[in-house]
Amino acid sequence: MKQLLSIVVLACIMVLPSLGHSQEWSPKGSIxxxxxxxxxxxTDIMGRLVAAKIEENTGWNVVVENKPGGGGIxxxxxxxxxxxxxxxxxxxxSMPIFLNLASRGDKIPFxxxxxxxxxxxxxxxxxMVAKADAPYNTLEELIAYGKKQKGGIAVAFDAKPQQLVLEPVxxxxxxxxxxxxxxxxxxxxxxxxGGHVDIACTAGEHVKYIESGDLKMIASMSKDRQACSPDSKTLIENGFDLYLEPYFYIAAPKGLPENVKATLAKAFDEAINSETVKNSLLNSMQANAYNLGPExxxxxxxxGAVDIKALVKAAKTP
Structure with missing residues (x-):
């Protein structure tokens, strides 16, 4: 009996490593x-930062490709x-995707x-920022200034959601x-x-220029006021029930095998929560690393898609 038990235990020990190995995944070539x-x-800066940390942690080769167009569409x-x-x-x-799906979802393939x-x-x-010497300091003053300009206000943006939110304003x-x-x-x-536009709508790039005194914030387009300019009101506080609160997120084609998904999720979580990435995000954008995980x-x-659809509908209501 003891001999049989020993054989069973030995068999289990031999099988377990092979079972564990079958669950492991590593990329075949570059990601x-x-x-x-x-x-x-x-977006480009943080993507390259996280990619580099994943390479350091795992030994994988992560190639970054920029594919601009339509705010990610x-x-x-x-x-x-x-x-x-x-x-x-x-x-x-997230926000460009939400707003595009809400405003023209029938024209988007996903x-x-x-x-x-x-x-x-x-x-x-x-x-929403302007040059430090601009003749307006608040959204109210910007609007008053714009009404006196025959050509209106030139607004820089890099994603359609910024335009969709400011059009009703x-x-x-x-x-x-x-x-x-x-x-x-x-x-x-x-x-x-360079004086080519009157205001710009940026996601973090403005922070260091506000700190240096080159730019000033006219309004926060987020739900809350921002640490870099705590006296600047939000669009909501200015009487416009509109905001932008984008999440920067990682997605993959639908149908990832569970072991692949788990391995990638772990690699991203370890990179995002590393001191290197957290400190870089904080120093360059005054933003905290924030990983929600797959679920x-x-x-x-x-x-978010549901909430923004309702927000867009409300913004269009006279």
């Missing part, structure tokens, strides 16, 4: 992380057609359930906004500092 915005902006439209093997991933921003979700990196804070305030499309927040700032990210995307 491609597609970023739905141009180089140099906040172009990149995700391409990503959905990739194999669900964990080799191609996408970094996007929806929230088209993808698997792995992580969030952080929540962004959108600021201009309409309700009786002022003309001329929207000037840019590829990134960094490009917006340079255009603003939390899916919940955020699902509920």
């Amino acid at each position: 491609t992380l597609q970023i739905g915005f141009g180089a140099g902006g906040s 172009a990149m995700f439209s391409s990503l959905m057609r990739e194999k669900a093997d964990g080799q191609t991933l996408g970094l996007g921003v 929806n929230i359930d088209t993808f698997d979700y792995l992580a969030t990196i952080m929540r962004g804070e959108i600021g 201009a309409k309700n305030a009786g002022v003309k906004f001329k929207f000037v499309k840019h590829k990134s927040g960094a490009e917006q700032v340079q255009s603003l500092l 939390g990210t899916y919940t955020m995307m699902s509920q």
